[in-house]
Amino acid sequence: xxxxxxxxxxxxxxxxxxxxxxxxxxxxxxxxxxxxxxxxxxxxxxxxxxxxxxxxxxxxxxxxxxxxxxxxxxxxxxxxxxxxxxxxxxxxxxxxxxxxxxxxxxxxxxxxxxxxxxxxxxxxxxxxxxxxxxxxxxxxxxxxxxxxxxxxxxxxxxxxxxxxxxxxxxxxxxxxxxxxxxxxxxxxxxxxxxxxxxxxxxxxxxxxxxxxxxxxxxxxxxxxxxxxxxxxxxxxxxxxxxxxxxxxxxxxxxxxxxxxxxxxxxxxxxxxxxxxxxxxxxxxxxxxxxxxxxxxxxxxxxxxxxxxxxxxxxxxxxxxxxxxxxxxxxxxxxxxxxxxxxxxxxxxxxxxxxxxxxxxxxxxxxxxxxxxxxxxxxxxxxxxxxxxxxxxxxxxxxxxxxxxxxxxxxxxxxxxxxxxxxxxxxxxxxxxxxxxxxxxxxxxxxxxxxxxxxxxxxxxxxxxxxxxxxxxxxxxxxxxxxxxxxxxxxxxxxxxxxxxxxxxxxxxxxxxxxxxxxxxxxxxxxxxxxxxxxxxxxx
Amino acid sequence: xxxxxxxxxxxxxxxxxxxxxxxxxxxxxxxxxxxxxxxxxxxxxxxxxxxxxxxxxxxxxxxxxxxxxxxxxxxxxxxxxxxxxxxxxxxxxxxxxxxxxxxxxxxxxxxxxxxxxxxxxxxxxxxxxxxxxxxxxxxxxxxxxxxxxxxxxxxxxxxxxxxxxxxxxxxxxxxxxxxxxxxxxxxxxxx
Ligand SMILES: Cc1ncc(C[n+]2csc(CCOP(=O)(O)OP(=O)(O)O)c2C)c(N)n1
Ligand code: SF4
Numbered sequence: 001x002x003x004x005x006x007x008x009x010x011x012x013x014x015x016x017x018x019x020x021x022x023x024x025x026x027x028x029x030x031x032x033x034x035x036x037x038x039x040x041x042x043x044x045x046x047x048x049x050x051x052x053x054x055x056x057x058x059x060x061x062x063x064x065x066x067x068x069x070x071x072x073x074x075x076x077x078x079x080x081x082x083x084x085x086x087x088x089x090x091x092x093x094x095x096x097x098x099x100x101x102x103x104x105x106x107x108x109x110x111x112x113x114x115x116x117x118x119x120x121x122x123x124x125x126x127x128x129x130x131x132x133x134x135x136x137x138x139x140x141x142x143x144x145x146x147x148x149x150x151x152x153x154x155x156x157x158x159x160x161x162x163x164x165x166x167x168x169x170x171x172x173x174x175x176x177x178x179x180x181x182x183x184x185x186x187x188x189x190x191x192x193x194x195x196x197x198x199x200x201x202x203x204x205x206x207x208x209x210x211x212x213x214x215x216x217x218x219x220x221x222x223x224x225x226x227x228x229x230x231x232x233x234x235x236x237x238x239x240x241x242x243x244x245x246x247x248x249x250x251x252x253x254x255x256x257x258x259x260x261x262x263x264x265x266x267x268x269x270x271x272x273x274x275x276x277x278x279x280x281x282x283x284x285x286x287x288x289x290x291x292x293x294x295x296x297x298x299x300x301x302x303x304x305x306x307x308x309x310x311x312x313x314x315x316x317x318x319x320x321x322x323x324x325x326x327x328x329x330x331x332x333x334x335x336x337x338x339x340x341x342x343x344x345x346x347x348x349x350x351x352x353x354x355x356x357x358x359x360x361x362x363x364x365x366x367x368x369x370x371x372x373x374x375x376x377x378x379x380x381x382x383x384x385x386x387x388x389x390x391x392x393x394x395x396x397x398x399x400x401x402x403x404x405x406x407x408x409x410x411x412x413x414x415x416x417x418x419x420x421x422x423x424x425x426x427x428x429x430x431x432x433x434x435x436x437x438x439x440x441x442x443x444x445x446x447x448x449x450x451x452x453x454x455x456x457x458x459x460x461x462x463x464x465x466x467x468x469x470x471x472x473x474x475x476x477x478x479x480x481x482x483x484x485x486x487x488x489x490x491x492x493x494x495x496x497x498x499x500x501x502x503x504x505x506x507x508x509x510x511x512x513x514x515x516x517x518x519x520x521x522x523x524x525x526x527x528x529x530x531x532x533x534x535x536x537x538x539x
Numbered sequence: 540x541x542x543x544x545x546x547x548x549x550x551x552x553x554x555x556x557x558x559x560x561x562x563x564x565x566x567x568x569x570x571x572x573x574x575x576x577x578x579x580x581x582x583x584x585x586x587x588x589x590x591x592x593x594x595x596x597x598x599x600x601x602x603x604x605x606x607x608x609x610x611x612x613x614x615x616x617x618x619x620x621x622x623x624x625x626x627x628x629x630x631x632x633x634x635x636x637x638x639x640x641x642x643x644x645x646x647x648x649x650x651x652x653x654x655x656x657x658x659x660x661x662x663x664x665x666x667x668x669x670x671x672x673x674x675x676x677x678x679x680x681x682x683x684x685x686x687x688x689x690x691x692x693x694x695x696x697x698x699x700x701x702x703x704x705x706x707x708x709x710x711x712x713x714x715x716x717x718x719x720x721x722x723x724x725x726x727x728x729x730x
Contacts, residue, residue, distance in 0.1 A: 170576055172573070339624045339627075
């Protein structure tokens with residue numbers, strides 16, 4: 001069968017198309033973005049009329065996908081791990097409603113925080129919601145699991161979580177797609193029209209069904225083949241490896257069999273009998289999990305009075321950071337390969353705002369006004385390219401916590417007496433989670449000045465369309481009640497620096513809610529647009 | 540055959556296309572392949588790297604273990620050194636000598652080059668100057684690929700086809716430029 005070179009993200013996307021989805025719902029976020037981008041660019045998806053435009057945030061995405069499932073069609077929702085926090089209300093409750101059309105939630109975790117604020121492990125969210133979780137170890141398995149996930153979802157009427165991590169998401173390997181693909185579902189309402197009505201009386205019944213289903217979920221995990229027990233003669237140690245940790249284990253035994261029994265995990269909830277078997281058979285266990293110690297903690301229990309369980313909790317492996325072949329090898333007692341150190345001459349090269357970036361001009365102006373009139377420590381920022389303003393030479397911001405927190409934290413600090421407080425938020429982040437906070441500020445008449453940095457795009461994740469840019473931002477701001485005369489649009493360019501300073505001074509002087517919108521296109525996106533234009537012309 | 544290659548540089552220097560050319564060559568040769576790269580935050584002018592592995596046997600890990608890479612191919616000299624712990628003691632380091640200077644405290648370039656020279660198996664190419672001479676400024680990465688080509692384990696025709704495939708859509712002029720760049724790099728590795 002012909003193999004295609006696909007990233008994990010792309011394998012998932014192609015599988016979803018082949019499995020007959022009618023829509024993908026997503027908000028960008030590294031390392032999940034390429035799933036949706038692949039579907040957006042796919043000719044096949046276009047022909048099949050699969051809806052794929054970006055959602056405003058992960059919660060609206062999750063709910064959109066749930067609505068499509070209600071209507072009987074297959075839908076997929078994709079996000080990065082912290083996106084699941086935003087979608088959590090919809091996600092956890094979707095476990096109670098259950099699915100109608102197949103519903104698969106793909107969440108990409110980022111251990112080692114290559115591009116994230118934390119390394120939370122979404123398998124815990126799956127366990128919390130009490131739904132099946134799948135964790136592929138390579139690209140082909142990711143492809144196959146998507147098909148399986150839709151089947152499982154429709155047979156057991158449950159949403160299914162597919163959890164991947166950065167290395168699988170962004171690594172390419174040969175993938176053989178299925179030759180026989182599936183048609184989309186017809187419109188078909190739930191058999192019981194109250195299934196999705198979570199009134200307490202109905203929710204209690206649905207919840208009992210979910211509890212009852214746990215046995216089915218475990219049975220599925222026993223039978224699917226994604227969890228397997230590999231025999232080994234040396235019973236002094238038993239190894240449990242989940243997801244891509246299994247690859248790192250294999251890497252340590254090139255061209256040879258692993259001498260110890262191995263329990264390879266790719267599907268949760270893990271059936272007790274599988275854990276029992278390896279526990280009984282071996283003298284001690286070691287657990288390799290890419291993420292938090294989920295299985296390790298369960299095996300060990302609070303009292304830790306059973307057999308020795310090694311892993312992240314006893315220091316055999318560091319608690320934080322992603323695994324790799326050498327970490328796994330060391331834990332198994334292999335010597336570390338000989339290597340050279342990084343020479344002393346090497347200095348870090350951190351990411352930085354591009355030369356010519358509009359955010360630079362905004363920060364220069366904000367910094368100057370603060371230096372002139374106020375003390376430092378009052379700039380509440382958010383997540384996007386502009387977070388790089390935290391680094392020298394700008395050192396312009398004091399917070400970056402979660403999407404939307406700039407406006408609400410500035411408000412809280414202003415309520416506490418830190419006035420004026422300044423919020424800095426990008427256009428995409430503003431529509432994602434900033435609008436509601438701005439309403440709070442307006443309702444309280446808080447003394448905050450909010451900068452909505454409109455660079456016409458979602459730049460940090462690669463230039464996706466934003467939900468609202470340009471005049472629509474002014475419309476929104478006006479609509480939530482910010483006074484017309486305190487909505488100021490400026491051009492973040494050197495030649496307007498003095499003018500901009502004046503506007504900022506005026507608005508910081510105003511003891512209520514002001515919104516300043518520095519508007520200039522991201523230069524990377526501008527460059528791409530120009531090149532495309534040139535190409536179109538010359539063709 | 541089995542090769543583990545680290546490709547490094549700065550965001551926007553053409554690492555992805557270099558990896559794509561080698562990856563295509565590996566696939567066309569019927570080998571297994573894994574290629575992982577960094578997306579997102581670090582692409583914004585920070586250091587980037589790609590792990591490229593190909594073998595006639597199945598490949599387990601997407602990441603090359605430290606101390607095990609056969610080769611570091613770097614489009615930037617400082618970035619070649621950053622990943623030195625990944626290189627095996629017998630490995631090759633093949634790098635551009637031209638600094639990409641987007642940080643204030645960029646170290647003395649002579650110091651960097653002399654560190655590279657300490658690795659017994661090294662190839663240094665002034666790829667930017669050659670690219671300029673060839674009037675093919677965007678082909679720096681392909682020149683370095685040419686310099687590394689002897690160690691990749693492929694027939695020349697296979698690599699040439701992979702280059703053609705990558706630049707197919709850009710027309711014959713771009714293809715020719717890159718083929719010339721490739722052979723120039725290969726030639727320089729010997730001088
Ligand atoms: C909940 C959540 N979803 C997604 C992300 C990933 N993410 C980080 S920044 C960003 C885009 C920011 O765009 P914008 O606010 O327009 O700023 P720009 O990068 O364009 O300056 C996204 C999607 C995240 N960190 N958290
Ligand atoms: S990508 Fe755009 S928004 Fe981000 S730093 Fe570069 S110019 Fe600024």
